[in-house]
Structures are given as structure tokens and as C-alpha cells.
Amino acid sequence: MDLLWPIELVSDGLRNLMRHKLRTALTMLGVLCGVAAVITMLAIGEGAQRTVLSEISALGLQNVILDSVQPPSSAVKSSSGRHGPQLFRYGLTEEDVALIRGACPSASISVAHQVKSKVYAGGERIDARVLGVEPDYFSLFTTELVRGRLLTPLDDIKRHQVAVVTSGLDAELRRSGLVGEGFIRVGWQHFRVVGVVDLSVPGGDRAIFMPYHVARARFGITTVQREAGSVEFTRTDVGQVVIQVADESEVPGTARMIRRILDDRHEVSDVTMSVPLDLLKSKQRTQRILSLVLVSIAAISLLVGGIGIMNIMLAIVTERIPEIGLRRAVGARRRDILMQFLIETVTLSTVGGALGCVVGAAAVPIASHWLEWEGIVTAQSIFLALVVSWIVGVIFGLAPAARAAQMDPVTALRHE
16 A cells, blocks of 8 residues: 555646646746756757867877977078078977987877978869878877778888878868869879878868878978068978877876977977867866856756746645645645645656656757757756756745645635
């Protein structure tokens, strides 16, 4: 009999709530909207977090990436003849690479050459970053071969004019009809595209990779810029260096060591350091704060829904005062009256929460399309939303239930 008691209370509560269908539906609407908002916000937050973490992880959490960047001309060391053009030098040097190799003997180090020539496809200029890379460059990142092949040591030795492009650039070329015969022109040199890769690299998903020594032999390390009748030469020995350590725990110490080397040798900020592991931790902290803010905003709807539940339950208690007096007169205890109304409130909020989960899950694709960010509904978010709706029912139903339980049976029976 004791096992059937809660079931009887729930069924009795449902019957009482169904006496006024419209009022019950409107009361549940607040909880439904609140839970749906929580589900949607958590899904968007989870999707955003997974997307960002996936992109950062693709850079290699064991990597330290150095890039040469051009500082303002006034901060760069220059040399020139008495009447000749100026030569500006900036960025990583061969000596920097040698010192880094000596300081990190157990790390895998790959050097890339930055090509500054303009890029053309199908006779039209395109915006893309060009790097001459060593064959092991792709192994240092999360690389997926979409089509064709990667660069090989033989391409570097034989000086083959071949190139590999990222999937984002390849898709854009195909949409624009610029694929042509599979050739891309860099400067005045033509390169045959032999592969397409899905690879996240610093600088975006619009990159072209060619053999390292081909890039240095064809384009050199000095770039000529002609503007307004003046000629300016810029020289960069090394465009990029990727250092991969054996374990993630070694990344902070390696990054500090490399930073000290660069600070001692470079007076200006002409080298940027990217540490995906630090970036990942920073993004995780930011994402947690963002998710908390989103859920807090959505929780306001639940608060409003809870206030609505308490308001309607107080009205129901007032309507059913004679019923309460009759039940007390035939032997019902205060605890029984308390449980009766509390279970009705929890049933109301739980049904509203369940419907809110359905509505929230259905709203995620719409919100994802609108925000252009993938939404992912997890079992944890649904469980959390249901628990929260249940807690809302308990908290906001406790006062009306206690009021009903505290009524004097004689006064209740005389109530009209």
C-alpha cells in the first residue's frame, strides 16, 4: 500500500490539474520556456566549445609555433649604400633556429619559408598564404588528406614545382571555377596542385604549401617592393618554425626557454609565438564563463515560471479550502495535505520541464542556423534541465503546500 501511495498522489494531482486545462497550460508555459531556453543555450555553448577546441587541438597541443612578422619600418634595422635602396631585415634567422635546436635537442623542429609573391589561379589573383615546408611539416599538425598526396622528400630533392592546398582554398577555387588544369601561379612560377589537405594552420585555411628548397631557390629570402618611385628590399631568413615536444607537460618550459632566446636576440617584436596549449586553456576558461552567463540568462525564465507556479498554486489552495477541511476531518494529517499539494506542484513543473526539453531540442537547429554555430544537445544538459525544473517545483510549491497544511479543519469546513 505504501508503494502505491506516491502513485496515487501523482494521479490525483494530474486529475486536479486537468480540471482547468487552460490555466494549467499557461502555468506550465513559463517552466517550458525556461527549460527550453536552458537546453538551447547549453547546446549552443557545447557546440561552440567543441568547435573551438577542435580547431585549437588541430594546431597540435604539443607545438610551439613561431612566425616572422614585419614590424613598422622605423623599428627595423636597415643597411644601404650611399645612394642605394634600403635593405630591411626582420624575423627569424638561421642563427635563431640553430640556438632553438640546441636548446631543445629532443624536440621535433620543422622550418618553413614564407613566400611573399602574389598568387594567381585561372588568370585571377587570389588571396592565399604561401609556405615552403619540409616533408615532416604535416606530421606536426592534425592533417587529413582530402585528395591526392602530400609533399615528399623526393619533391624537395628533385626541386619539383608541386603544391598542396588547404581544403578551404580548394573549395573556393572550385566554386569560382578557377581550378583550371590544376595549376597555380606564384609570382611567375607555375606549380601543379598534387594534393588537398584539411589542415588548421596559423593564418587561416587559405594556404599553399610547396617544397622548402623549391621555395628558397625560386623566390629567395629577399623581397622587392616598389612604391611611389622608391624601391625597398626586405629580407627574412626563416618564415616559420614549428617546435613539437614529446609531452604536453614540456610545452610551458619550452615556450619560456624559446622566449628568452628571442628576447635576447630581437630588439623589436618581429616574431610572434603561438602556443596552442595556452590558447586552449584560455578558450576553455572563456567558454565556461560564457556558458555560465548564457545559462544564468535562461534561468531568469525559470524564475518567472516558478513565480507563476507559486501564484497559481496559492489560488488553487484558496479554491480547495473546503476539500482540505473535509480531508482533515476524515483523518488526513498535515503531512498528507502538504505532500498532496507539493506533488501537484512538482508534477506541474516536471511536465512543463519535459515539454521544455522537447521544444528546446527542436529549437537548437534553428538557433544554430541563425547563429551559424553548431548546437549539440547532450544527455547531461537534458538531465540538468529536468532536475532544475523539479527543484523549481519544490521551492515554489513549498509555500502554497505549507499554507494548505496549516489550515484549521473546522475553519476550512465553514469556508464558503
